[in-house]
Amino acid sequence: DIQMTQSPSSLSASVGDRVTITCRASQSISTYLNWYQQKPGKAPKLLIFAASSLQSGVPSRFSGSGSGTDFTLTISSLQPEDFATYYCQESYSRTFGQGTKVEIK
Amino acid sequence: QVTLRESGPALVKPTQTLTLTCTFSGFSLSTSGMCVGWIRQPPGKALEWLALIDWDDDKYYSTSLKTRLTISKDTSKNQVVLLMTNMDPVDTATYYCARSRGVAGDFDSWGQGTLVTVSS
Numbered sequence: 001d002i003q004m005t006q007s008p009s010s011l012s013a014s015v016g017d018r019v020t021i022t023c024r025a026s027q028s029i030s031t032y033l034n035w036y037q038q039k040p041g042k043a044p045k046l047l048i049f050a051a052s053s054l055q056s057g058v059p060s061r062f063s064g065s066g067s068g069t070d071f072t073l074t075i076s077s078l079q080p081e082d083f084a085t086y087y088c089q090e091s092y093s094r095t096f097g098q099g100t101k102v103e104i105k
Numbered sequence: 106q107v108t109l110r111e112s113g114p115a116l117v118k119p120t121q122t123l124t125l126t127c128t129f130s131g132f133s134l135s136t137s138g139m140c141v142g143w144i145r146q147p148p149g150k151a152l153e154w155l156a157l158i159d160w161d162d163d164k165y166y167s168t169s170l171k172t173r174l175t176i177s178k179d180t181s182k183n184q185v186v187l188l189m190t191n192m193d194p195v196d197t198a199t200y201y202c203a204r205s206r207g208v209a210g211d212f213d214s215w216g217q218g219t220l221v222t223v224s225s
Contacts, residue, residue, distance in 0.1 A: 001168050034211040036152075043201055043215035044144075044152065055213065087152055091209040093168070094142070094154040 002026050002090050006097035012105040019075040021100045023088035028068045032091035035064055035073045038099075039084045047086075048073065078102070107131035109141075109202050109216035116222050123189040123221060127202030131214075134160055134180050140205035141185040142212060143176065145198040153198075158185060159208050192223045 003026035013019050023033065031051035036044040046055045048064035051071060061076040075082055083104055088097040113125035125143070132139055142157035156176040157165040166174050175188040185202060199220045203212035 032209055036212075038152075043203075043218055044212070045215075046211055046213045049206075049211040049213070055211075089152075089154075089211070091211065094157065094165075096144075096152040096154060098151045 001093045002029065002095050004088055004090055004095050004097040006086075006088055006100050008100060009098065010101040010103060012103045013078050014105045015078055015080055017078045017105075019078050019082075019102060021073045021086055021088075021102075023066075023071045023073070023097050025069045025071075025090055029090045029092055031067050033064070033066065033071045034089045034091065035062075036087045036089065037082075037084045038087065044087065075102075107204060107214040109204060109214060111200060111202050111216045111219040113200070113219055113221065115220060116224065117192050118225050119193055119223060121192050123187075123192050123196070125187045125189075125200055125202075125219065125221075127185040127187070127216060129183050129185070129202070129204065132204060134158075134178055134183070134185070136160055138207050138210075140208060140210070141178070142203055142205050143185075143187045144201045144203060144212070145196075146201070146218075147195075147198040150198075155189075155200075156187060157205060157208070163208070165208070194223045197221065197223045 033051045035048040038044040052064045109129040140159040143155040158176045199218040201218045203215040
C-alpha cells in the first residue's frame, strides 16, 4: 500500500498567518490527493480534491498544489475557525496521512 | 442534499461480529461513478479507510483488514452494510460512512459517525 507522510504533525500559528502543510506519498500518485479538515467531535470535511481543486463552499484562502509524490495545503490567512486537524488522503489505496493539528499560538 | 447516517451497536464484545449500516439520501448507488466507503478513527488517532463499494457492486478493502471485512449494498433501501468479524478492543473507534465520487475519488459527504466500543 501507499504510505502518506504529513509534516509537521502539529504547528502553532496566529490569526492572519500563512500556514503550509506538506504531504508526501511513498510512490507517485499523480494528482490523486485530497485534503480534509476535522474539528473535534466532528466528521472530516473535504477541502481540496485532485490536489488543487477547491471543494464547493470552501473559502478561497485554502489552496492545494503538487503532483507525483509531494503535495502542499496552504491557508493564506489563518482564521479562528481554521484551528483544526488536517488530513491528506491518496485516492489509489485511499490511505490517509497521520494528520496535522493546527493550534493557536 | 446528500446525507448519510451510521447505525449500529455502541458496544460489542471481543470476538463478536460488528454490523454497521449506512443509510443515505440525496444520491443513488445505482448511478454510475457513485461509491460509499467506511472509514474509522480510534480515539485521538488518525483516520483509517476500511472498505468501499461502487455502483457496479465492486468491492474494495483495506489490505490489512480485508480478511475481516465484508461490505454490501441494498440499492432499493439506500443502505450500505459493513461487517467486521472477530472484534478486538483495538477496534474501538468512531466509524464513519462517506460518499465517494468515483472508485479513485475523494469522500465529499460524511455521516456524523458512530462510536463503537469493544469491551467485555
